Amino acid sequence: xxxxxxxxxxxxxxxxLSVLVVPVTAGAAAWEPTKPVEFVIPAGTGGxxxxxxxxxxxxxxxxxxxxxxxxxxxxxxxxxxEGFLAAKEAKGDPHKIIITLSNLFTTPLAxxxxxxxxxxxxxxxxxxxxxxxxxxxxxxxxxxxxxIEAVKKAGPNKMKMGGTGSRQEDQIITxxxxxxxxxxxxxxxxxxxxxxxxxxxxxxxxxxxNNPIEAVAQWRAGALRPLCVFDDTRMPYKxxxxxxxxxxxxxxxxxxxxxTDYVMxxxxxxxxxxxxxxxxxxxxxxxxxxxxxxxxxxxxxxAFNQTFMSGKEFAAWIEKNEALHRDLMKEAGFLAKP
Amino acid sequence: xxxxxxxxxxxxxxxxxxxLGLMFVGVTLGIIIGVLPGLGGANGIAILLPLTxxxxxTSAIIMLSCIYWxxxxxxxxxxxLFNIPGEPWSVATTFDGYPMAQQGRAGEALTAAxxxxxxxALVAVVMITFLAPLVAKFALKFGPPExxxxxxxxxxxxxxxxxxxxxxxxAAMMLGFALAAVGMDTVTGQLRLNFGWHELLRGFxxxxxxxxxxxxxEILLSMEEGLSFSGNNAKINFKVVVETWRKLPRYWMTSIxxxxxxxxxxxxxxxxxxxxxxxxxxxxxxxxxxxxxxxGQLEGVIAPETAAHAAGTSALLPMLALGIPGSPxxxxxxxxxxxxxxxxxxxxxxEKKDFVWGLIASMYLGNLAGLIIVLTCVPLFAAILRIxxxxxxxxxxxxxAIGAFTVHNAMLDIxxxxxxxxxxxxxxxxxxxxxxxxxxxxLGDRAEDSFRQSMLISQGSMDVFFSNGLVGTIMGLSLMxxxxxxxxKLMALCGRRG
Numbered sequence: 018x019x020x021x022x023x024x025x026x027x028x029x030x031x032x033x034l035s036v037l038v039v040p041v042t043a044g045a046a047a048w049e050p051t052k053p054v055e056f057v058i059p060a061g062t063g064g065x066x067x068x069x070x071x072x073x074x075x076x077x078x079x080x081x082x083x084x085x086x087x088x089x090x091x092x093x094x095x096x097x098x099e100g101f102l103a104a105k106e107a108k109g110d111p112h113k114i115i116i117t118l119s120n121l122f123t124t125p126l127a128x129x130x131x132x133x134x135x136x137x138x139x140x141x142x143x144x145x146x147x148x149x150x151x152x153x154x155x156x157x158x159x160x161x162x163x164x165i166e167a168v169k170k171a172g173p174n175k176m177k178m179g180g181t182g183s184r185q186e187d188q189i190i191t192x193x194x195x196x197x198x199x200x201x202x203x204x205x206x207x208x209x210x211x212x213x214x215x216x217x218x219x220x221x222x223x224x225x226x227n228n229p230i231e232a233v234a235q236w237r238a239g240a241l242r243p244l245c246v247f248d249d250t251r252m253p254y255k256x257x258x259x260x261x262x263x264x265x266x267x268x269x270x271x272x273x274x275x276x277t278d279y280v281m282x283x284x285x286x287x288x289x290x291x292x293x294x295x296x297x298x299x300x301x302x303x304x305x306x307x308x309x310x311x312x313x314x315x316x317x318x319x320a321f322n323q324t325f326m327s328g329k330e331f332a333a334w335i336e337k338n339e340a341l342h343r344d345l346m347k348e349a350g351f352l353a354k355p
Numbered sequence: 356x357x358x359x360x361x362x363x364x365x366x367x368x369x370x371x372x373x374x375l376g377l378m379f380v381g382v383t384l385g386i387i388i389g390v391l392p393g394l395g396g397a398n399g400i401a402i403l404l405p406l407t408x409x410x411x412x413t414s415a416i417i418m419l420s421c422i423y424w425x426x427x428x429x430x431x432x433x434x435x436l437f438n439i440p441g442e443p444w445s446v447a448t449t450f451d452g453y454p455m456a457q458q459g460r461a462g463e464a465l466t467a468a469x470x471x472x473x474x475x476a477l478v479a480v481v482m483i484t485f486l487a488p489l490v491a492k493f494a495l496k497f498g499p500p501e502x503x504x505x506x507x508x509x510x511x512x513x514x515x516x517x518x519x520x521x522x523x524x525x526a527a528m529m530l531g532f533a534l535a536a537v538g539m540d541t542v543t544g545q546l547r548l549n550f551g552w553h554e555l556l557r558g559f560x561x562x563x564x565x566x567x568x569x570x571x572x573e574i575l576l577s578m579e580e581g582l583s584f585s586g587n588n589a590k591i592n593f594k595v596v597v598e599t600w601r602k603l604p605r606y607w608m609t610s611i612x613x614x615x616x617x618x619x620x621x622x623x624x625x626x627x628x629x630x631x632x633x634x635x636x637x638x639x640x641x642x643x644x645x646x647x648x649x650x651g652q653l654e655g656v657i658a659p660e661t662a663a664h665a666a667g668t669s670a671l672l673p674m675l676a677l678g679i680p681g682s683p684x685x686x687x688x689x690x691x692x693x694x695x696x697x698x699x700x701x702x703x704x705x706e707k708k709d710f711v712w713g714l715i716a717s718m719y720l721g722n723l724a725g726l727i728i729v730l731t732c733v734p735l736f737a738a739i740l741r742i743x744x745x746x747x748x749x750x751x752x753x754x755x756a757i758g759a760f761t762v763h764n765a766m767l768d769i770x771x772x773x774x775x776x777x778x779x780x781x782x783x784x785x786x787x788x789x790x791x792x793x794x795x796x797x798l799g800d801r802a803e804d805s806f807r808q809s810m811l812i813s814q815g816s817m818d819v820f821f822s823n824g825l826v827g828t829i830m831g832l833s834l835m836x837x838x839x840x841x842x843x844k845l846m847a848l849c850g851r852r853g
Contacts, residue, residue, distance in 0.1 A: 062401050062683065068690040071401070075408035075694060089401070090764060094557025095539050095546055099763075102553060128546050130553065177812060183544030205499070205808050206541055211689070215677060221498030221812075230693070234678040234700025314696060351544075 048294040050085040050112055057115040059100030059124075061093040064209055065146065065228060069283060070116045072315055073306055082305050096120055096182060098130040105136040109290040114140065114299060119186040119281045121335075122342035127184035129353030134335055137286040140299045141327035142334065143307070145280040147320060148190055148226045148247040149267065153217055154240055161244040161273035164224065165198050173201035179213045179222035182206055184351040186281055187213075189342070190226045190247060192349040193277045217241060228281070230319035233258065245270040247279045252320045264320040280322060282338065284331070300327045358485050365712030368413060369720060377418040378717065382725045385425015389441045390433055392566045392758035396426035396442065397683040404691050412695040413710050417717040419691060420671070423684050424476070424721045427627070427667045428729050431468040431660060432736055435461060437751055439570035444627035444663035446565055446793055447635040451648060451655025453573075462595035462737040464656050466730065470603060471610065471657040473726045475665035478614040479621065480718045483672045487704070490669075491676035494622050499808035500819045504829035505620070506802035509629045511833040512636035513794055523787045531795025534559045535803075542807045554767050561797045563759045567772040568789055570755045572779020574748055593734055599653075606654050609638050613658045617665025622673055626683075627666040632794055634662030640836070668718065675703055675711060 056074060060066040067089075074087045092100035097120040104115045115137070125132050150161055158164035168176045180187025183206040191204050205222055207213045210231035217225050217232075218240045225232070226247065235241040237259050245268050246252060252264040270277050285303055287296060306312055307325060316323055326334055346352055368374075388399035400419050407415035430442030435452035448468060455464035482490065497505075514524065537548040538558025549555035613634040620630035638658035639648040648655045667684075674685040678700035692699045697707060704711050739747070759772040782789050813819035821827040835842070 062397055062687050062690070067401075068693055071404055071690065072694050075405040078405055079408050089405075091401075092557075092763070094763070095553075096544065098546075098553070099557050127544050130546070130556070174814060183540075183542055185544060188544075203811055203814070205811055206544070207808075208541060208804070209686075211678065211686070215495065216498060218677070219495035219498060234698055234702070237698065238701030240701070315693070318693070318696075318698070353545075 048111070048292070048298050050083065050298070052112055053086045053088050054083075055113045056087050056089040057100045057103055057113065058089055058091045059093060059097030059115065059120060060091070060118065061209070062091055065230065066116050066118050066283070067091065068230075069143070069315075072311070073116075076306050076309050076311050077302070079311070080305070080309055082302055095128060095130060096124045096185065098124050098128060098132065101125075101132045101137075102130065104286065104288050105132050107288040110288050111291050111295040113288055115286050116143075117282060117284050117286055118146075119189075119342070121282065121284075121286075122339050123185045123189070123346065123351075126343060126346050127351050127353055134286070134339065136289050138289055138291050138296055139327075139331050139335055140285040140287055140296055141303045142282065142284045142325060142331055143303060144283045144316060145322035145324050146228050146283055147252060147322060148186070148279055148281070149229055149232070150194075150244040150247070150270065150275075151214075151217060151225045151227055151232050151236075151241050152223065152244060153220055154242045155220075156223070156242070158244065159242075161268075161270055161275045164244055165200060165275055168200045168202065168223075169198070174203050176200075176202055176224070177205055177222040178202035179205045179207055179216050179225045181208070181210050181213060184346070184349075186279070187226050189345050189349065189351070190277065190279050192351075193279065193345060194226075194275065196348065197277050198275060214241070228319070229264065229321075233318070233320075243267045245273040245275060247277055248322070249278050252322070254317055254320055256317070282335075283321070284335075303327075361708065361712045362484055362716060364708070365714075365716030366720075368709050368713035369417060369716040374414055374417050374713075374717070375720075377414055378421045378721050378724050379728075381418040381421025382425040382428075382721060382728055385422035385427075386429035386432075386725070386729065387425075388422065389426035389429020389431075391761075392433065392439055392441050392562065392570065392755060394758065394761045395562070395683070396423050397687050398761065399426060400684060400687045400691075404687065404694065407691070408694060412692075412697055412707075413713040415695060416688065416691065416710070416714050417721070419688060420714060420717060421721040421724070423667070423688070424718075424725045426684075427476070427664050428469060428472055428725045430663075431472065432465065432729075435464045435468060435656075436736065436739060437570065438573040439751065439755065440565055443561060443565065443797060444631045444667065445659075446569070446628070446797075447631040447659035447663075447790075448656055449569060450635065450659075450790065451650070451652050454649070454651035455653075455656065456740065458651050460651065461740055462592075462733050463599045463653070464651075465733050465736055466596045466599040467603065467653050467656045468660045469726060469729045469733070470600065471613070471661040472664035473722055474610055475614055475617050475661035475663070476668045476718070476722045479618050479665040479668035480715065480722070482618055482669060483675075483718070484715055487672060487676055490622055491673060494673045494677060496825055497623050499805045499812060500822065500826045501829070502623075502625075502805040503802060503809055504820060504826045504833065505623060505625050506629065506798050506805065508829055508833040508836070509625075509633045509636070509798060510794065510802070511836040512633050512640065513791060514837060524791050527782070527787050527789065528791035528795045531792035532799045532803075534564070534792075535796050535799025541800075541804050542811075554765075557763055557765070558800075559771065559796070560762050560768065561793070562762050563768045563771050564775045564796055565793060566755050566759050567775025568779035568782070568793065570751060571772060571776025572783060572789075574751060575776060575780040576783055577744065577748070595737075596730055596733055602653060603657070606657050609642065609654050609658050610661055612637060612641070613661035614665050617662035618669045620662070621666035621669030625666070626670060627663040628797055630666035631659035631663040632790075635659045640839070668722075671714075671718075674699060675714070676701060678703075 058067050058070045070089050077083050077087050107113045178191050213225050214232045216222050247270050254264040257263050388394050430445035431448050433439045433441045434445040434448040435456050438449050438453040440446045452464045540547050616634045617630045635658050639645045670685050756769050759768045809819050820830050
């Protein structure tokens with residue numbers, strides 16, 4: 018090893034050390050935003066991420082959690098790539114945060130847009146969104162097993178699965194389901210989760226993997242039937258949603274004999290190159306948001322999995338999930354050509 | 356009877372001083388949002404949504420829906436005065452509204468636009484009041500093939516619109532389709548036609564194109580014509596309102612037709628933009644003055660405005676009754692319902708009677724408030740045309756630039772706007788029609804999506820477009836419209852022989 022490389026390595030070590038030391042020395046004089054904070058939403062208006070971001074903005078304003086205001090901006094182009102690229106370019110800007118969903122992983126993998134979550138600083142996980150297998154309430158299938166049997170019987174490319182977007186979470190789940198059970202759907206991509214639910218009510222498709230919040234209204238009205246939730250444990254909410262059932266009554270897909278699980282990240286990131294105390298401010302802010310009754314009600318309505326993580330634990334989770342998405346998408350043939 | 360009781364109860368909810376105040380605030384804000392191109396109703400409501408977080412849900416939705424009504428009214432103002440559509444659904448209003456303004460009939464065009472907007476809204480609200488559950492079910496019948504047939508009908512009702520050669524119409528439409536294809540492809544999840552340039556991944560926004568083609572293009576033309584600004588002899592007298600009202604009943608047939616088209620497109624969710632285009636196309640086809648459309652016909656303003664407002668209003672019905680948004684603005688309002696802790700969907704009518712009927716009552720009141728506000732301002736708007744061109748032109752350019760920027764907060768869009776402006780100028784000079792291109796740009800990717808979804812369903816067979824009565828009828832009707840010039844010639848030929 019030559020001297021130059023050695024020097025560089027030791028400088029890097031010192032630099033790393035100083036990053037670790039800063040929060041300790043800075044301590045009490047915590048950082049605070051000095052101007053309005055831009056809240057990037059890498060999805061269109063009216064969708065799940067948009068609703069959550071605007072709810073956070075509302076909560077922050079209502080409960081006075083921050084001196085400066087939070088300004089949501091939709092950058093939905095290219096399945097969210099526009100928003101992520103904006104965050105990547107804003108390196109070192111502490112007045113910008115971004116809400117993410119699974120397109121954090123799927124968009125760069127599927128489209129080849131040069132961007133990776135490592136270009137940003139993970140702040141915290143807000144919740145995990147569940148996916149449920151839905152069929153029309155008038156369909157004869159009462160359990161996931163019955164439905165899968167029916168799809169098997171109908172033969173490949175006969176039954177239609179609707180979902181949001183292409184090569185994104187809904188299609189990934191569909192493909193994992195196909196792999197696990199040896200069936201083949203026609204996958205129909207639509208623009209938004211609401212559209213998908215309505216297409217199922219109108220019987221134009223046979224099943225969906227909507228998030229709870231996208232389909233709950235139709236479930237309560239008796240138009241849709243949930244078969245199983247794609248998670249390893251049941252949803253915890255025991256309040257009755259319909260006359261007879263609560264979210265907790267829906268079996269997991271594993272229980273129902275369809276071994277597939279998938280949850281979607283709803284989390285907050287900052288651009289890269291920000292200081293630890295700037296990150297700490299937003300971690301703290303999100304903690305406060307989660308403690309409000311408004312947030313708790315929203316979580317229950319949408320049957321979210323309320324796991325909270327930040328810091329190293331969160332980064333490790335993301336890393337694991339990135340690998341998972343890469344595997345799933347590779348198997349499905351969804352990776353962009355290099 | 357039950358509905359009338361419920362509605363009266365709704366009025367008692369909506370008619371509090373606070374709600375009335377919010378209504379006027381909402382409508383005024385909406386008109387401003389509607390006038391500014393680029394800042395659409397959906398964006399405006401999204402920006403104000405968190406402010407309503409602490410309000411009563413009923414008051415909040417009254418204010419936000421009034422912004423929506425205001426935006427529907429406001430979109431027409433700049434279309435008529437400057438040939439710049441403030442909102443996508445007022446593009447078709449420019450076709451006859453702007454020529455009217457150039458002839459000094461701006462007041463007349465505006466009055467007609469506002470009044471027919473009101474009529475369209477009123478018909479749609481009455482329908483919501485009495486037929487909500489029935490009509491909502493109809494929306495469920497629309498799957499991908501049905502959607503495609505509706506878009507196809509819109510395109511077909513527009514063919515032959517241009518006075519020039521059919522080839523030019525076709526060329527313009529194809530260019531529109533090509534521009535619409537840039538960006539994300541929903542069906543494969545891949546980026547296309549962006550040539551590796553990441554700024555292009557959001558595609559060409561329809562609004563940016565329209566602001567450039569119409570607004571900037573028009574200014575370039577006026578510059579060539581020696582900075583003259585026709586229309587400055589506009590009457591700025593309030594009498595014009597009454598005079599126009601006297602003329603309007605003559606066009607009752609157009610109004611009824613436009614209301615039907617509008618309500619239908621709003622519910623299915625086709626939305627206000629295709630509704631206004633389709634209504635204009637159909638009116639041109641069926642009106643005795645059809646050949647004069649585009650030269651400043653009152654009917655050419657009535658048709659798109661009535662349909663746009665009827666569609667915009669009835670788009671709220673599927674949102675309330677089914678939880679599906681019929682338009683982008685309705686999608687944002689839907690998000691609002693969730694934030695206020697309400698569950699949109701079929702049970703809303705049963706569980707939250709106060710809210711639903713309060714909202715429906717506010718639709719009547721909000722539209723009335725909107726009409727009063729805009730009509731009293733007609734002379735004021737018309738007076739804008741008296742300002743010398745040298746002062747107004749730079750202001751228009753700045754407003755256009757702000758509008759184009761607001762659509763995506765992107766500087767690049769301003770350059771695109773300029774590019775489209777030059778394109779608009781060239782189109783005018785070479786006598787290429789802009790309407791088909793705009794139509795293809797706004798509906799192109801939606802039509803493509805539904806076509807490809809249909810092909811996935813049928814695994815490649817075209818039979819899917821005639822697989823049931825509904826889709827078959829719409830397709831049949833479209834094909835008839837498409838070949839109408841041929842059919843009518845044949846019929847004339849047969850008639851002469853016989």
